[in-house]
Amino acid sequence: MLLLIKLVSRAGGWYLPITIDEYDVRTIDDDGGVDDDDKDGAKQGCQLDDDTKVDEDDESRPIVSPTLPNAAVRAQHELSHGVFAPWCDSCVVGRGQDDHHKTATVTDTVDKRRRISFDYFFARQSQGEPQVAILAMIDNRTQYSNCTVVEKKGAYPDVVRFCLRFLEELGLNENDKILLHSDDESSTKQLTKQLVEQVHVQASRTTTVSDSKGSNGLVERHIKTVEGQLRCHLHSLASHNLSLSSSSQAFTWFVRHVAWLLNRFHVSQKDKQTAWQRLTGETYSSPLLLFAENVFCYNKTALRGPKLASRWSSGMWLGRHSLSNGHVCFVPSEGCVRVFRTVRRVPLTDRWNQTSLDSIAVNPFRPAIAKDATKSQLHRDFSSGSHSVQESPKVPKEQPSSSGVPVKRYTPEMFWVFNTLVIQK
Numbered sequence: 237m238l239l240l241i242k243l244v245s246r247a248g249g250w251y252l253p254i255t256i257d258e259y260d261v262r263t264i265d266d267d268g269g270v271d272d273d274d275k276d277g278a279k280q281g282c283q284l285d286d287d288t289k290v291d292e293d294d295e296s297r298p299i300v301s302p303t304l305p306n307a308a309v310r311a312q313h314e315l316s317h318g319v320f321a322p323w324c325d326s327c328v329v330g331r332g333q334d335d336h337h338k339t340a341t342v343t344d345t346v347d348k349r350r351r352i353s354f355d356y357f358f359a360r361q362s363q364g365e366p367q368v369a370i371l372a373m374i375d376n377r378t379q380y381s382n383c384t385v386v387e388k389k390g391a392y393p394d395v396v397r398f399c400l401r402f403l404e405e406l407g408l409n410e411n412d413k414i415l416l417h418s419d420d421e422s423s424t425k426q427l428t429k430q431l432v433e434q435v436h437v438q439a440s441r442t443t444t445v446s447d448s449k450g451s452n453g454l455v456e457r458h459i460k461t462v463e464g465q466l467r468c469h470l471h472s473l474a475s476h477n478l479s480l481s482s483s484s485q486a487f488t489w490f491v492r493h494v495a496w497l498l499n500r501f502h503v504s505q506k507d508k509q510t511a512w513q514r515l516t517g518e519t520y521s522s523p524l525l526l527f528a529e530n531v532f533c534y535n536k537t538a539l540r541g542p543k544l545a546s547r548w549s550s551g552m553w554l555g556r557h558s559l560s561n562g563h564v565c566f567v568p569s570e571g572c573v574r575v576f577r578t579v580r581r582v583p584l585t586d587r588w589n590q591t592s593l594d595s596i597a598v599n600p601f602r603p604a605i606a607k608d609a610t611k612s613q614l615h616r617d618f619s620s621g622s623h624s625v626q627e628s629p630k631v632p633k634e635q636p637s638s639s640g641v642p643v644k645r646y647t648p649e650m651f652w653v654f655n656t657l658v659i660q661k
């Protein structure tokens with residue numbers, strides 16, 4: 237009988253390739269695999285010889301296996317996916333490549349004025365779907381940003397109001413000087429032109445000339461981040477057996493919610509802060525739910541109705557309102573989206589409903605179906621105490637600025653927009 241023994245060369249001598257493992261308790265999982273520690277060649281090498289940490293001839297090394305945290309940590313992470321988690325399927329599927337891809341440092345323009353950049357991008361989930369246009373904007377000082385699905389590119393009243401509202405959220409005052417920045421495309425230039433005419437701060441605008449693409453880099457990088465977050469949250473929705481077509485009305489709410497989360501929970505690797513922290517100096521701490529989760533909404537307007545009528549309505553959670561911080565919920569029985577101060581979660585088994593999600597026929601610009609969307613009715617609904625926005629804001633009088641040039645201000649009509657329609661965002 238011929239016995240072949242393979243010897244290995246190591247540290248100047250020949251040895252039998254035997255691993256002497258003093259902790260040789262190999263755990264086998266349900267699928268029959270050996271657990272990660274046992275598969276780790278480097279660890280076995282350590283036990284073989286203190287001087288020789290790894291086999292010099294073997295350059296293979298395993299990809300680090302992520303450790304799954306406990307259920308509470310996983311549930312908390314799922315609310316925002318704000319910080320990339322290697323153990324989270326949605327993060328890996330949606331953002332994995334971006335996080336490991338080293339981006340070249342793009343030098344933004346030398347102009348140090350506060351700059352708000354605007355750009356459009358298109359999105360869809362499959363080849364068969366129509367492309368949806370999304371407008372993105374970002375402030376270079378705080379990285380505070382926003383996004384909305386738009387009907388079309390260009391400056392039409394809804395989108396102008398949305399952008400003015402974004403500028404208001406930045407807390408700019410009349411002495412601030414801002415630069416509204418866009419690329420060379422006529423639709424974006426048209427938008428910034430309208431904004432310069434209507435905003436109440438001293439604004440001017442600039443465009444990126446076609447041969448210096450880098451100077452619009454901030455908003456372009458922001459769009460990449462938004463796309464990653466959208467993929468991530470769509471995957472997360474799919475894990476609850478919910479699907480969301482890009483061309484649906486529900487998708488318009490979804491994009492707004494993802495943009496809202498991005499500001500409050502996406503931590504920059506540079507300064508370990510969120511845009512919200514840079515803007516307000518505070519950490520956002522209000523509790524969250526998951527997008528499209530079924531909830532009970534406390535209906536304060538029911539207090540005016542019959543005493544025995546239910547004060548809770550079934551709703552679907554679509555996010556939080558950026559001004560009032562109220563819960564934005566779709567109410568299937570009314571076919572509209574409203575803001576509530578109080579919501580309650582339902583048991584896990586009743587939490588998801590594709591039919592309700594598909595039945596959303598209103599968007600953030602038109603939160604109620606046409607027949608209900610009268611000005612007075614909306615105003616009443618949204619000033620019933622379910623939010624904290626002032627009902628009759630003071631409209632400042634026209635005053636010349638220190639430079640003698642009249643400062644553009646919000647008109648009363650615009651205030652109405654900010655305090656009623658806006659609440660329905």
Ligand SMILES: [Zn+2]
Nearest residue numbers: 317324326327
């Ligand atoms: Zn995640």
